[in-house]
Amino acid sequence: MGQFMPFAGQVLKNLFSKPATTQYPFAPKEYPERTRGHVEIQIEDCIMCGMCMRSCPPGAIEVKKPEHQWTINRFDCIQCGYCVEKCPKKCLSLVPGYQVPAGEKAVCVVQQPFDPEEEARKEAAKQAAIKAAQEKAAAAKAAKEAAEQAQS
Ligand code: SF4
Ligand code: SF4
Structure with missing residues (x-):
């Protein structure tokens, strides 16, 4: 009887507390x-x-x-x-x-x-902007060279 006493508290606690396990798969697991x-x-x-x-x-x-x-x-x-x-x-x-x-x-x-046609339009606009920037840079370079030649 004396040996049972240390467990009595735990047994009573387990009797009245929520089970540690769940009824999986009937009760979904909570992560x-x-x-x-x-x-x-x-x-x-x-x-x-x-x-x-x-x-x-x-x-x-x-x-x-x-x-x-x-x-x-x-x-x-x-x-x-x-x-x-x-x-x-x-x-x-x-x-x-x-x-x-x-x-x-x-x-x-x-x-x-995504819309393939819209993508194609965006790509075409991007390429046109790059080309325009390159042409502008080339024209500026040519104008600068012409001005330098005129001075010399
Ligand atoms: S980096 Fe790769 S291995 Fe790591 S979480 Fe992302 S997909 Fe998974
Ligand atoms: S490709 Fe870039 S933006 Fe897309 S999920 Fe991967 S890291 Fe994020």
Whole structure:
């Protein structure tokens, strides 16, 4: 009886306290605060700079700028958080929820909405601006040379 006494308090406490375990899978698991579950992207804010891809130690991220695609192999990701730290637009985050098991290393592809015609227009405008700047510089150089020749 004397040996039981040290446990009596614990037994009574356990009887009246919440169970330490949960009824998984019937009761969903609650993730602890700051869980490093998996990486998510806010694709609308991404500028396709590739910083996340270059900073990822296992090379789990690929950024395809021409196709406006951001991809991640979640089976290669080690949840280190470097990509989240390095993203200049803060459009990456580590959120709770782990990669579900699968038989193959499927890559998750996130497509950024874009209009190819609008992209072509922007590129044409950019090239026209570069050409105009070059022509202006050449004309200024020619005018300067002409002025120098006139003085000599
Ligand atoms: S969390 Fe780490 S391993 Fe995962 S994608 Fe980002 S940089 Fe790569
Ligand atoms: S670092 Fe951020 S902005 Fe740059 S490509 Fe990655 S997700 Fe996009």
